[in-house]
Structure formats: structure tokens, C-alpha cells
Amino acid sequence: MALENNGLFIPESQLMPPAHAAAHLGGKGAGMLRLRALGAPVPAFVVLPTALFEPGLAGLPTTAAGLAERRARLGSFEVPTATQAALRAVLAGWGFGAGQPVAVRSSVADEDGGAAAFPGLMDSVLHVADWPALLAAVARVAASAYSERALAYRRQRGLPLAARPAVVVQRQVAARAAGVLFTTFPEYPQEMAIHAVAGLAEGLVNGQLVPEEYYLGKADGQLVAQVASEVVEVAALDLLPAKSAPYAVASPAAVATATLLSTITLAELYHLGQRLEAALGGPQDIEFAQDEAGRLWLVQARPLTQPVPEVVAYDNANIQESYCGVTTPLTFSFAQRAYATVYRQTMRTLGLPAAVVAAHEPVITNLLALQQGRIYYNLNNWYRGLLLLPNFRQSKADMERMMGVLEPVDFVRDQRKTLAQRLALLPRLALTLGRLLGEFARLPGQVRAFQARCEAEYQRFYQLPLATLGAAELLREIEHLNEALLTRWTTPIINDFRVMMAHGAATRHLTHLGVADPDEFLSRYLAGSPAGPGAAAEPLASLLPALALRELGELARQEFPALLPLLENPGPELPAQVARLAPAFHERVRHYVAHYGDRTMGELKLETETMRTSEALFYRYLVAYLAPPAAPATAPASLPAQAAAELTARLSGRGWWRARQVRGSLAALRQAVARREALRLERTRLFGMYRAAYRALGQRLAAAGTLGAPLDVFLLTEAELASAARAGGPQWAALAAQRQAELAAYRAALAPAGRLVVPARPVAAPEAAAPADGRLRGTGCYPGQVSGEVVVITDPAQADLGAVRGRIVAALRTDPGWAALFPGCRAVLIERGSALSHSVILLRELGIPTIINVPGLTQHLRSGQRVRLDGRTGEVEVTAE
Template identity: 30%
Template sequence: MNTALEFSEIDASMLAQVGGKAANLGEMTRAGLPVPPGWVLTTDAYRQVAEAAALDEVIAEGGPGLAAAARERLLATPVPEPVAKAVTAAYERLGGGPVAVRSSATAEDLPFASFAGQQDTYLNVVGAEAVLDAVRRCWASLWTDRAVAYRASNGIDHASVRLAVVVQAMVQAEVAGVMFTADPLTGRRHRAVIDAGPGLGEAVVSGAVNPDRFVADPATGEILERRAGDKRVVIRSLPGGGTERLDRTGSSDELCLTDAQVRELAALGARVERHYGAPQDTEWAVDASGALWLTQARPITTLFPLPAPDRDGLRVHFSVNVAQGVMGPLTPMGLAGFQLAASGAAGLFGYAPADPRQGPAFMSVAGERLWLDLTTAVRSRAGRVILPKALTLGEARTAAVLDGLFDDPRLSVVHTSRRPFLKGFARFARTVRAPVRVLEALFSPRAALAYTRRLGDELDRRLRVPDDATPVQRVEHAERLLRGAFPVIISIMPIVITGYGLFALASRLSGVPIADMQSVLRSLPGNPTTEMDLELWELATRIEPEPFRELPAGELARRYRAGELPPKAQRGVEDFLRRYGHRGVAEIDLGLPRWSEDPAHILGVLANYLRMDDPGDLAPSVLFARGEAEARRAVEEIAARARRRGALRGAVTRFALRRTRLFGGLRELPKYYLVKILAGVRRSMLVVGERLVAAGLLDEAGDVFFLRFQEVREASAALEADAAPRSEEPADRTAPSALDLRERVAARRAAYEQEARRRHVPRVMLSDGTEPEAVAAARSGSSGPADALTGTAASAGTVTGPARVVLDPVGAHLEPGEILVCPSTDPGWTPLFLTAGGLVMEMGGAMSHGAVVAREYGIPAVVGVADATHRITTGRQLTVNGASGTITLT
């Protein structure tokens, strides 16, 4: 095997042989891009050295000393003679002059992990012996602490990674730097963002210098920004090899690139991006003759994928995941379920899609997450009035972002008529019988509440699937349930809206601002999430405390499944899961397990409750009763203030607030019923998955959630056709094979796991990739004082206590009085609320799930706090003012 390959012999398919950097350099060379000539020492050379160093033994031992032990072994192992000869010969063929020696790992410059800067580069290397030494040090750099940690965080197996080494003719640069073909901060595509400094590019790449910055539009050649850096550090080549660092005094306002050079760079970046079909992070250099060279290119891995990039004109997309408090990705079947339900919702307004499986036209998928296209609303008069008000209640930060977009001339109002909105709303009102529901809520509250219970009973009936149903019948049943879910459960909302509408009326009649009426919303009856949390607390008060105080959640779950918990605990948990086992963390994704399947989270919460000392007056049940009494007093006080304005005002205000309390808690009921539907579909699809496993089409039943319903239906239909008596006419076999299904599952599971590692999800994104919130932050230049954070006031009250930053509720423990700081919440988080002293949330608005539950529990809460989980650390003392929306770090 040839261990040294010229760039012209390399293409993108040779990643395993030459690593990411060399594959890109070979690809660019073959594409005719200006790449300095060079060659690569393949991964086979590294394999030989790694085997001689017995590196597999070091990797198998693992442990905190892995990186240092692996480096030591590699550096102590001699380079095999055939490899040394190949290096010397290739170096001489290149001309024997100064070269750059760069690491090129097989897990490098990938679409999901660039590994930029994780391995070493050596510049201006002169002489064969020096090249060999640089090669050895590149091999060892695969095992730096930072490289090992980066692989671990990206889920890449250490034993699977190999290293090639690039040797490239040295460009003696007069000016060099980096160029992104999309703005890495705002996400805006088709923007050349260039950092440049005098001398070699190492000063810019390593961050040793404040470079000149240029931003250009490659399409027009317009230079949008020029900003001079101080350029106090210059790295230059030394005549005999190596480099020197020169520290310059003072600063220079003179730019190191001319406008013509900036335009040439931008045009070159556009060529590279077109070749790869994706935005690129490049390194470049300009030599003394003025020639422009590309020395590296890799994908920009931090950019979020574009939702529906093929739509005409600038579009505005809003993250459904953010709105639902689920920042991670959804499984393919979870996405498909949401698209079916959304198709049913669109039909209520007269916009049902031709194919319900594809979802409505205003919904798209990007980054394994769901997005809503809000462009029509943003560009209409009615939408600009309604959308911010609606979002202020559930996602206040998004409302502020959209408000900023209204001034963008590219998103000017083009839909001036209110007729389409009124027509759609009228259709919706007729379909869900909104006038009847409102009248019942006003004048026959028992009938209104009975209606919500009947819906639950009807839902339970619809969820039943005969045990002998075929897989195809189960898929058809699941699709019918999901398509019909939204029209059924949303019919509760006119009742809820009536309750909150009367709340606003009471404010107007009494003269009391809504912000001062929040006590009325304490301890609302009828909220299924609150009832669930209180039942879990009550269960903790009557079961045997052992073994909960001693054993981890995993062992408790094992004992529960084996029926080995103490009798009261076993029966109590069974009863709780019989009623609430359909719930879970990130429960909007039907592809994720429910508590009934994996009760470890709930058993862990019970264990946390049982480890607490006697809470006395701070027990959640006591606090809830106290909140209920406080709410009744608030109703009477507000009614009394209204009575001072007139007896009729007082009577209507009391009536209105009592109705608010009666119906306000039902806000959570539609989602509760939706989750029931999703859980029912999940149970049925697991049965289908088991049959596909039995037929050899899948490896495990849960793999079915990495397929779409149509794919499962086709595979199931093929199985049924095979089982049926053969007819003379051959069956139409369009179903995927077992190999196809397994490959799809593997690819989609990998994409899902990759997206699960993504640390940032935009809440609003434009179709050109711009994240408006990032643009606003860049303009302000600061996210505020270090000792104060602001957000949306969500639950009145002030509390001071230590912070507990929680990114995942599973296994989390919250001491009484600690302030829960989290990205967002769904009902799977709320058992933690029972012991929380306060709540700080990055997402949400005054009517978002976490805010509603916090008010009901009387927990001071501030939501919509940007970067709260990064700016606050566990143990930091906070003062949360839930009335003003401020958090003070003490």
C-alpha cells in the first residue's frame, strides 16, 4: 500500500485513508482551486506505529491518564523504516524546501464536528529529518487532552480514530487569515466574513492577534464592513526553518487587504461553497507576488440547518421545540406524528394539506426539530396585532424578536385585508362549536366541565386497539388518531379562553392591573399536571421510606419491575403509573419512553422527597391549600375594590374571577389529552415493532420510531402479503428490504444522536440563516451586567437562595429552597417544582407551562432569561423577583 499520496490522487471518498483535512485539500485540488501543492502520509503509517506502540492496550485501560499515556507511547516508538523512506522521498519530490506539516484525523472536518485546532500544525519545516520529527509530533497530538475530551463530547470512539499527516509547500504569506462563507455569529448565509493579519495565518487562527475584519456580499461584491484590528502580533518564517513572533508596539488603522483583494477572497469563498454545497470555514494566504492560496477548508459545523430553504423570498421560522420546552431533537416517528396532528389543526382553519403525512405547508423540519413559517402573519396587519400578543403569553422573548423584524423592509406588510383571518377564525369557531362552549362556560359551568370529562372518556375509547389488529391496521388507526387529535382536544380551549377573558374583564371593572391579580391564579383546580404532582407528593407521605433513601433510581426501577418494592410502595407506584404512566420528559415525542416503560425518573423523585426532613408548613400539600385560601381572599378583595365603583361591577367581578378559577386550570388539559394520544400510538407501534423484529426486519422494537408511518405500513403490508395465500398474479413489492430498513434506522439514529449534542437552537430563524436574536445581541455588544439578569415576570414573590442548574430532569435532585435554573420545562419537570424555592427559565412567557405551574405553587419565577444556564452556576446565591422579572446574583 502506498503510504504517501499526492493531493491530485485524493478525493472526498478517501476519508478513512487520508483524514478530513487531506480529503478536503485533495478535493479542492481536483476542483481546480488554488491549493499549494503537497502530499499526505496516510493513516496506514499511523496504524503501523500505533500497533508497534501497543496503543490498543492503553485505550482499553482508559481512565484519566489516557491522553498522556498514549502520547508517551507514540513519541517513544521509532518510525518504521519503510514509512521514513516514504516521507523522505515524497518530501524530495515536493522540492525539498520549506513545508507546512499538518495533522489530518479521520474524525476531523466532518459535517457535525470540525475538530478545528484539536491536532497540531508545524510551519516552515525545513529538511527531511525535521519533517519526520514533525510527523511524529502530529501523531502524538491526536492524544492531547483537548482532542481526547472533544472526541468524548462528540461520542466518537477513540479506538476508531486514525491520523494522516499533510505535508504542503509553505506559502510565505504577506497577509493571511480565515474566511467564513456564512456569518458564524448571526447564521446569515452567503456572507464572506474575513479576518486578516500581516504575516503567516497562525497569528489569526490561534487568536494571538486582533485582526482586520471584513464582511462582503459575494453576489454583488459589496463590502459591508471594514474594521481595523491592532495587528500587534506578526508571525513570520525564519530562513533556516521555524517561525518567529514579532510584537509590534502601537496600533495601525491601515487595513492589510485592499478592497480588490477582499472581493477576490469573497468570490473564491463562494466557489468553495458551491463546490461543497455547504458553508465553509477556510484558511487562506496571499504571497509576495499577490497570488491568493487556499490552505484549508472545512464545514462550518455550528450553523443550524435551514428550515425550508427552497421557499421564495425571505421567510420567518419559529421553533416548535422551543415553544414546547423540548430543546432536543424529535425522533422521525415523533416528527411524523406532529405533522399529522398539525395537518388536522390546519384543516380547522381551511388549510388542510393534500397529503396529511407531509404536514401543512407552514411546517418544516430542520435539525430534527419542527419549525413554523410565520411569514404570512408577520407580513399581515392582523398578524402583527395578534402574533406578538399571543406569543407574549407563552414565549415573550420570541415576541420581542418578531417586534424587531417588523422594521425590516424585506418583511413589509403585503397582506392588508383582515378577511382571510376572519374567515379562518369563523371556520374554526364553527368546527369546535366555540359559541356553545363559551355559553356553557358562562352560564352552565357544570355542563362545561362535564364536556371536558366526556372528551377524556371518548378519547380512552378511541385509543383502544383490538389485540388481534394487524400491523397495517395499527398504523391506519394511529394515523387516524393523530389526524383527528387536534380538532377534538382544542375544543376545550374556548372554555379556557372564556376563563382568562373574564380575568381581563375583572381587571378592567375593578381597576386592578392584571400584574397585581396573580394571586387569583394560585392553586387552580382542574390542572392535571398540578394534580399529578400533588398525588406523587401524597404517595411519598404514605409509603415505606426504605429502600428509597438508600438505593439509586435504577435499582429502584429494577425492583419495581420485579414486584420487589415494599407492598405499599409497589401498589402506590402501580396506581400512580396506571393514571399518569403515559407522561414523561419530552413527552411530545411519541418516540421517547413513557414513565410506565421507564419509571426510574419518577422513582428517583420519590426518593428525593423521602430523603427530605419533615417539611412541616413547607409541604407542597400545605402550600397548595394555603395558596387556595389566598386566592379566595384575593377574589374578595378585588371584588370589593370593584364594588366601590358600583354594586353591579362588584358582582360581575366576583362572578368573573370565580369562573377564571374554575376554568383556568383546564389550560393544561388539551396537552394532557394529546400526550395520552401519543402514548397510545406509541404502545401500538411498539407491538408493530416487535412483529418487524420477529420477521427479521428490525433489530429491536424501538427501532420502529426511527421510521415514518408510511415506511412501517409498507413493510407491514409486505409481511402480510407474504403470509397470505399466493395468487396467480405477483404482488406489487415496493416495501423496503430488511437491509434498507436497518440502514435507514442506523442513519437516522446517528443523525438524531448528532443533533442531541447540539448546544444551541434558535428560537426564530430567517430562511437566509440569520438568527435575529444573535444580530440584536451583536448590536448591543453586551448581554447586560454580570450581577443582574432580566426576563419576563411570571410568578410574583421574591426569594433568595442557592441556584441549582438542571439541564435534564431525569435523576436531578433539588434541595428544599433551591432555585431551579433550567432551559425550559414540560410536565415531566414539574415534580421538581414541589421542592423548589424559585424558578428561572431561559424560555417561555407569562402563560408558558412553567410559569403557570410556578404561580399555582406560589413559587417566584422569572422566565425568558437569555443564557441563564450559562450565566448562573450551581450554588450561586440568587435573588429572584418574580414581580419585576429580575434576578440578582449575590
């Protein structure tokens, strides 16, 4: 270190490598040096470095007596004559002795570091105005490195007891206001926190004054919250601890000001905080002061030592369609494992090295999260997975569209890479892209092979005598399903990638053509046959159960009219009655259940009752199909034709190559969506097999006394059930009872929002405000103007399916199982959904006007109200009770 001979470090005249700064200037001095190097506004300062104090401490042990001697020697420290002369010269230039005070502050070598902050543990002396007071303050501040509180902190943190003090002398700002800025607020990391008081900040950091609080959004700097406090002038000598001289509010005008910091000042602090956090490599604790002229000064910056939790965004915009409402532990543990299994397969299929796959295990195993009993996507981990793809930004946008993420988040960002890093990654990314495109080309054949394998396993499974198998045998059957199907689920997930990328490409092409609302255009264009506009009618595979149910309704009306009175009022005894009175019709019902019995509302929740587990449920669905079908509000065939004509007009004069690109992207999207719906039906059947196996296992465990009731099987996780089947014991019944109570509490509480950010500022959730003009607005997904009576459904399991016939359904959310009641509806309103969700696809196919993402829908509407809606504009108006 090239210190001047006088032993004084003057930042204006010398530079010091950052690696040496803390060791010689102490943590605070090094921090201010870094701020100055970054161009931050730092008041003038000098440092009495560690080398000045070390000779007096040489040879002293760190025993109790040695530490006391160190404190005593530093307390009587005399600044060398040469250093005093140099210090006098510098301070004279500040006006010291002529009305300009200085602050004398500790700067121990390991103070203000990333691991140890020593917050307020060493002394600072303010308002030092003359030379004798300055020399006394230097000795006092240096000695405070060995105060009892500082030593206790060292012992607690496991730090060396031999402190290496340095001392900072800094021009003191005549502050109208001062405070502390946390560039990231640890309690709510998506915010920046600013606490300020009138005058200097010492009263704030010492806890003597109640500050005014400001919280700014990290993303945009907007004021999120403000907490005012009474501003009090400080004058009493005994208000502060003995370690500091009294201080006063510089301007009486500031005392009367309700808001200490102006909007302009907050914006300046925001930009300073953002810049310094990025430059210094992490969240910072910054002390600032504002002088009478309004200029900001930074007097300290140190890393935050308390851990800052990761901000995680949970969203159920898409997954709530499959896992609506409160979900049992068995379903969540199974779904979490299923997602992880499929994700691993996909990474291997894309050619990612085994080491990369292993490194992503924490991501893979936490794609889902349980919040207040409900399943959410962990968006952070989904975004991290996209980092492995060639174009993160484009893939992120495509995934958000497909998942119906209404508010994209940026907690996970692509790392900025150097040219050399990008070139090094290029071969792997090219391989990944090449393999993905190759998998896309092979999808038609792979889908056929996949469906054949699923059909074979489906037929094999339902030949098993599940009711007679023991617990160990049932566990082996579950493991067989894992090996035969779940671990070979790559084809559906590759097709999901195809849907995501094709939808993104089609949206970008349509935007370039000037289509103002690409999603609305796609809703019309994709409403026809999967083969394309003008092709012969070919319904999506996921629509087949609804069409078959409609056919059975027509059969009952035409050939079995004597059954209609019974079918109109279904009860648990109805299946036996139908079997006795109309065996031919009952055989058709059994055939339907064998093919589609797992397709129901909430079908991916293992605890859901399905037509396969209760044939009586089939007749509840059939009720909606017993009346003659009403003509659709808009003829479905006209919509794709209109969209195709509009596309032709927009492509006119664009050139054949551009037209080929656009039409190719739309055709690819149509084919991928059709394949996805077919593969979703296979997933439904797979989950039905797991459901049947676990229900049989519940019967075995209840018979053995391990569980109190067979359906308690859903209250344990997969791992717990395996343990319970092997060893038994009364603890499992007790755990199931405890879980039952927890789930009941979740169901009774207000449902959480569709987007949760954790940690988040806790605020009371007010009811959604009614719009000023009395209209609700959402996103129109299928056109048509309809007026009629509303039936609000918040829990489909409790819904009276017959009550929806001829009415407008208003739902919090939907899933593919709702297809059974859709044909009886006049229109459907959904509070939260995605334009590419399976439910909306089905509604478009059926020609039913649909509006999604209507804020507060189920709070504002009540069953029995009459409304008028427009499926194109997304407007809903209440017309009468």
C-alpha cells in the same frame, strides 16, 4: 402613441399610458417615467423611442445573418434631421456643449422588466460632451441590443431574438457618490442593501470597484451592518470595458471620506426605497447618485429579477415546553400530522367553506418546522391562519401572548381591503364568529363527552395484547387511534381558542384599569382554585399527578419506612424489590402508573421513556417526595385574595357594567385554563397510546431484521414505517443508522436560538454578555425571595432528580412532566418560557417562586453556585460559589 413629429419623447411635455410605455420607450425609459410620475428625483431625460429605429430593421429575419445585419444597420444609424433639431433644443436647456455632459443609455423594449433585466448586457456611454460623440453614442447603444452577449442572454431566457431598441439621453449628475439600492436584499430579505462608490456608479455595477456596503433593517431603517472599503479615484482610460468612456471622481474630498453616505442620506434612501417598493408593487433595483450639494437623484429603477425568498420566523417559545431538545423523525412527522389534522377540524367547525380549507393546505401541513433537529412553530403560517378570523390584529396579539412570543413579527400582514371587499366578507366573518361563540357556549358539555370518549378508548387500548400483534395489526391500531380520537380533537382546540381570546380580553380590561403589568396580576389572581377566589381548594387536573406522587411519598415515609433506604437510591431492580418486600405499596404504584404513567418530562416526544415503559423511572421521581415538604415561600392562598382585593379597589366607582365585564373576562379565563389543563392530560394519554403502539411495532420490525434495534423505530417517519412494515428490506436499518448520526451531531452542537429568522444574516453567536451589575433579570411569575444553591439542568433526561431537592433549579426550558420534581425545589429559573405555559401554571399552584425568560441563564449559572432571587421583580444575583 402621440409622439411629436420629430420622433422624440420628452417627459416634461407629454404623458404616456404606463401600458404602452415599455413598448415604445423601452424598459429603462418606462421605468424613469414611472419614477417621475411618483415624484421621485429623476435627472432630466429624453427618449429616442423604438419607432425611430424600427424602419431600418423591417423585414430582416432572425437568422444569424439577419441578426448580424440588424447590428450593422443600427451601428450606422443616423438620427433624423428633425429629431436632431428637437434634441439640440432640449439639451441646450441642460447646458450641453457648455460643460454639462450627458449619459446615453440603452432602453430595449423588454429590458429592465420583471422577468428579464439584461444587467449590463447593453452599452451605456457616459461623459458625452459634444454633438458628434452624442450621435455616435446613440448608434453604438442601439446596436448593442444585438451584441453577442445580449443575444446569448435572449436565447438562455427564451426571449424573442428580435430586439426593439430605444435610447435614453439623460443629464449626467456630477456625482460625489453613487450606488445601487436593493429595496429588499434577496439574501436577507428583512434588510435593505445599499452599495456605494465615490463618483458615478458605473464602476460598481461593472464590478471594477469595491463598494462601501450598508444594510438597513426593512422594519425601521436602522443600520444593521456596514462594510467599509478603500475608496480609489478612477482616472485610467483602460480601467473600464470598451463599452463605456472613462469616468472620474468628481470631488477629491469624497476620496478621503471613510464613510461615503451620511446617516441623513441613508435615511433618505430608506424612505425612498420603502415608498417606491410599495408604489411599484415589489422589490426594486434602484441606481442612485448624490451630487456635490448632497441631493439624491434616481437614474434607474427596475424590478428585482432574482427570486426573493419568503422571510419565515420560527419560534419555539411555547412548543419547546412539549418538544424540548433534539426530536426524532417519528415524533416530528407525527406531531406535524397531528397539528394539521386538528387544524383542519377547527376550520370546518368554524364553518369555513371546503374550498377555503383546501386552499390553506400548504399552511395547515406546515404549522411546524424542524430546525437543526428541533421543533419550532412556523409563525408565518400561524399568522396566515388567523387571517381567517374576524379581527386579525387582535387575534394576532392574543395568540402571541398565549404562545409566549417575545418578539412579534410582521412578515404576514392583514390585507388592506376596500369597503366593498369588507362588506362582501362580512357575512362569512359573522358566521365564523357566531359559530366560534356557539362552540364556546357548548364547551362544558363537549368537554365531558370528549373525556368520556377518551377514557373508553384508553381502557380498550390497554386491554390489547400488544406484544403478540403483528406489524400490520399494529398499524391498524394506530389508524384506529387516528379515527377514534385524533380526527375528533376539535374540543381541545376550541378551548385553546377560548384561552387565547379570554386572556387577550382580560389583559385589555386590566390595562384599561391601570394595571401596569397585567401578566403579573394574572399570575396572582389565577393562583387559586379554578372555581375562583375564596372557593374550596380544587387543584388543576394537570397538578393531580404531582399531588398523587406526593401522597405516595408520604405513604412510604409513614407506613413503609423499611423501604426508604431502597427508595432513596433507585435502580433498575427496584420495582422487583418493592413488589417482593411491600406488595401493597407496589400495587399503589401500579395504580398510579396506570393513571399517570405517561406524564413525564418530554412526554409528547414519542421516543421519551415514561413510567409506563419503565417502572424504574417512577422511583426516580418519587425520590423528590420522600422528604417532608417545606413550607412555601409565600402562602398560595394569600395571593389570589390580594389580587381580588386590588381588583375591587380598581373597580370602585367604575360602574356595575364595567365591573361585570372585567370580572366576567377573568372568570372565563380561569375556567378556560382549568379546562385546558384537564384536556392536556387527555393529550398526554393519547400520545402514550401511540408510543406504546410504535414501540411494539419496533419490536416486530427488529425481530424481522428490518431494523437493527427496536428503538430504531423512532428514527423513521410515519410514512417510512408504514413502507418498512409492508415490504421490509435492509435499507431501513441503514437509514436509521444515518439518522442516528445526524441526531448525535445536533445534540453535540450548540443549541440554536429560540427564535430563528430564515434567511438571516449569518453571524457568530457570542456568549450572552454578563450584566454589568452582576445580576440576571427575567420576568417574575410567582413572588418570593429565596436564597440557595443552584442546580443547572439543560437536559432533563440526564438530570439527577434527587439532586434538585432543596435547591433552586435553573433550566433552559421546562414542560409539564417537570411537575414530578417541582415540589422538591425551592425556586425555579427558566431561560425561555411563557407566563401561560403549563409549567408556570403548575409552579404557581405549588407556591414556588418562579422567574422566566432570563437571557443567558444556563450560560451564566453553574451547578453549585449560590444565588439570591426575587420572584416578583425577576432579579437573580449570584452570591457565592
